[in-house]
């Protein structure tokens with residue numbers, strides 16, 4: 001039912017300089033697979049087949065990744081390496097990739113708003129590829145969230161408990177737990193100091209949004225850091241109607257940071273050796 005997944009991928013990725021000087025952060029590989037490909041695979045698993053990617057200057061490699069490279073295909077045809085392209089080929093066949101650019105990096109809320117032309121008037125998912133999520137016990141995180149959406153038909157944010165001294169890196173929610181791990185949001189604060197944080201439930205890079213969010217973003221003034229914050233628009237949505245926070249099952253690696261990226265690499269390396 002949710003067909004489109006939006007990937008805001010216009011950020012500068014300054015924490016990975018100089019690697020991200022000429023290469024998109026989303027193309028950093030964990031093992032041999034770029035972060036954004038993990039994200040697209042998660043979206044496909046959740047039943048989506050239109051990938052709407054918000055790019056910016058210096059991000060062209062993302063478009064080339066989700067396209068055929070005839071020269072390369074020709075070179076490796078019939079060789080022992082041909083199978084290495086199987087997964088990406090399958091994604092290219094299954095999905096439609098659409099793109100638009102964010103001209104000025106005015107924040108995640110603004111990046112999502114730029115996706116309006118690619119999304120239209122329907123509910124959609126948002127996936128931040130630098131949050132790499134995995135669940136070995138069952139459905140991926142977006143697939144879990146689609147199930148919640150099917151029941152409640154409102155915007156949903158994925159949350160995770162984080163140590164209190166780290167809440168200032170995240171949007172933080174509080175709300176009434178209406179089912180195990182499912183909260184009806186009543187407060188949302190962007191990057192609060194620990195003493196101001198309403199809880200330690202931090203929003204990670206997975207959302208399902210209903211399309212009225214676009215008008216709410218339009219009305220959102222720049223917030224923390226002078227950026228248009230999606231958290232502020234979501235808070236407005238929660239006040240008007242309903243927003244849920246879902247404590248997902250599985251693991252999440254913050255691949256936007258060096259520590260998280262190395263952790264993810266070690267994790268997937270160990271997993272690959274188990275096979």
Ligand code: UTP
Nearest residue numbers: 008009010011012013014015105106107108111
């Ligand atoms: P981050 O703040 O983690 O990413 O934004 P960044 O700015 O690329 O990285 P650093 O902090 O400089 O290292 C979270 C996500 O939102 C996207 C980013 O691409 C990333 O996926 N984003 C952020 C945009 O697309 N546009 C923006 O204006 C801001």
